[in-house]
Amino acid sequence: MLATPIKELHLSRREVLQAGGAAVVTALLMGLPLPVQASPKDVKQRLDELTKGAELQEGRVAIELPALTQDGKRTRIRVTVESPMTDEDHVKAVHILAERNTVPKVGSYFFSPMSGKVDITTRMRVAKSQTIVVAAEMSDGSFYYTKARCRVARGAGGCG
Amino acid sequence: MKPKAPRIRMPKAAKPGEIIPIKTKIRHPMETGWRKDGNGKTVPRNRITRFVCRFNGALIVAADYDAGIAADPYLLFHAKVTGDGVFTFRWEADGNETYTAEVPFQVGAGA
16 A cells, blocks of 8 residues: 555545554554563663663672562562672672563662672562563672573463 | 561571571562552552661661562561671651661570
8 A cells, every 4th residue: 555656545434444443453552551561672771871881791690580480470589699798899789670571670789798698589570471680780880790581471470 | 458567587696797697578569550450440559669777777788679579578688797786677668658677686695
């Protein structure tokens, strides 16, 4: 239809209504799942905000997360970061990000040398099968990250 | 659902300088503000947004919670105990609601 020269395009009333109806349906389909889910791009953007240009290196961070969760509403995640946790060299923050949750931010945790070690366990929402990214900010301003894939069993997605 | 008293578990005794695990759990719906109830009405947002644990005033761990944290937020973390003191726990929720708890800790107590 796009190839039709404009002067030859004669639309009947029915055709106009059908086209309009299709547009409304498309708009509804696109607009209805309000709030729109996040994408890997949003996680990338969030990481850029956090690192402010610093290099994001792989390693030092470890995630324990089930490869297949039966309950996306509460999925256990354990995060550990290798660090001596001294005044000069410690983990300042840990950020958990989900690529396909409604919002990529899950939680941010802040530490001090008094934390002794970074070994936290919490329960997060996993909306659908996706990659979870965990980034750690060190006291010297360097950043480390790791990611883990988590599948969600059919019908077990956690809203969020 | 009114939150019950937070539940906190940690070892009864430790050596000075030891790193101890602390488990915390608080009852809270963590409503995202996006969910609809049976009548199609949006359930208003009601989330815990921040958690802080201190030992004698010094920061052990702080956390900013977003929508991805499950209801009844549970957190296991660690703390280095240097001596006797008091752990304070504080949860901040939407609507200026706060829940606090205090746990005194004695190095070597009950060992």
